Amino acid sequence: MKKIVIIALMLNTSVFAQVKKGTEVPNFNLDLVNNSPKYLTMSELKDKVVWLEFWATWCGPCISAMPHLVDLQQKYKDKLQVIAISNEPEKRIAQFLKAKPFDLAFAIDTADLLRKYFPYQLIPHSVLISADGKLINVTSPEKITSQVLDSILNGQEVHLEEKKDNLSTDYIKDYFYADDHVKHKILWQPPIKGAGGMMFSHLDKPAFSGRRLTFINASLTSIFSRAFGDVPYSRAIDSLGKLGDETFCLDIIVPKSDQLENTLRQELSKKYRVNAKMVKQQREVSVLSIIDQEKFAKVKRNTDGNRTYFARHGAIDQQGVTLAAFAEFLESFGSLRRLVIDETANTEKLDLKFSFQPEDKNSLLQILDEMGLGLKQETRQINFLMLKNE
Incomplete structure (x- = not known):
């Protein structure tokens, strides 16, 4: 055809x-x-x-x-x-x-x-x-x-299973509303039928910035990963079986931002008999480096202090992103299928907006080259989140 x-x-x-x-x-x-x-x-x-x-x-x-x-x-x-x-x-x-x-x-x-x-x-x-x-x-x-x-x-009646999406445009308002003055809240809910899996960090809301997380249809493994510092999916060694794949909704609010991850870990340990710990393993990685300072100098620097977070397979549109965070994007949403670490020692905040073809690895590598960045294959000791049933 x-x-x-x-x-x-x-x-x-x-x-x-x-x-x-x-x-x-x-x-x-x-x-x-x-x-x-x-x-x-x-x-x-x-x-x-x-x-x-x-x-x-x-x-x-x-x-x-x-x-x-x-x-x-x-x-x-x-x-x-x-x-x-x-x-x-x-x-x-x-x-x-x-x-x-x-x-x-x-x-x-x-x-x-x-x-x-x-x-x-x-x-x-x-x-x-x-x-x-x-x-x-x-x-x-x-x-x-x-x-x-x-x-x-053949003109026969068919009983085709209907796909019923949840068409809500504001899951927080519809399912997890909280007044700006709420200091502490932990609410577990079953999965929301017809909704995708997502996590809201509320960093754009001054009242909750850094002290609230809302998970919608998130796997237990992904909730544990966030509790241990937002460990990328590729760095979670999951031996939980079906339990790790079960999905939940969770809204957690704490009084201060430095209490968030610890409170989440405590809540998980109370509800689930899971041995969760960080371990080091030696793996092959792609090391992000600056290979052309002149090209890199042309990458847009952030001037307004805003931090945004849009990312998906094939696209990034983020303000105030560091190269360390960009390495995380490359690992989670790039087409490299490798662990990526940043060894540039550069702490500047950049505004990055581009799209590439996930089906073509060279498409991304070409964009990195235009930014003055490169990836080199090395072996490193890196942290992994180990999850086991007790």
Whole structure:
């Protein structure tokens, strides 16, 4: 199948009502790129089952699901139309497909217009539409199987598990509200269904900065890691088995910032019989160093004193970041698949904003070179968090 990139626009942008199961899907106007004819509407696909797959290049589970989509598209050919939709720029999608070509139709929806019809918080997010243009269900890609598609094409009723995302935009306000004057609080809650895993450090809130942590759907291992100084995932040696993978919500507030990690460790030791300690091990690492002082001098220095924290696979946008913190970003979100340590001895605060291709290691290495930075393979004794059941 010829690869196409589609810009998803709406024929009528005045109403964006969520489409309900069993109701007719609006007639999107699709502006095709590198394809003839250039324009296509959803009504022209009504003879096919349509699968809209919302994804992103930085989403590991989305990319892992792509071969499954390709297999079903090839199996059902003209009876099924799979369209993978991202809200990233067309250029980024083109870069990804050059490195990882998938034989599918690809679309971009940078304005998130389609998301208003098919709301979601978590991706991958699969929308299955019948040949007569009605929404069958929203689900996850692994739930759409050959058996499901055979039943749909044969006119049989299907019972497809619905993906129900929690569409809250403020988990703290909705589930963990606390007045600014609260001095101490520890509240454990079960997982919030349909929400992603995340941690809020509240560093942007003067009343709670440094003395509050809120975990949403966090694994027990990740909570222990934060209690021991925010140990990166790659430096946790976890022997807890299923217990380590269990997810929880936790809100903890202490009177002073220097009490936070110790209080969290004490709370964990009371609730769980886990032996947790820091140990040193010798490992191969990538050592961050300054290799070109002239280039490094051109990296933007922070002047306003702000510290921000946005980071994900393939992108960083942080103010007031040190090279030590940048090394942590490279280890957790880079494409190197190595432990990274900083030995520059540089303590300047930098403003860093760039994106790279996680699927192409050289993409990141080139950016580092432009910043006057390099990575050298060495062997070092480094700290690991050891977790064992008592």
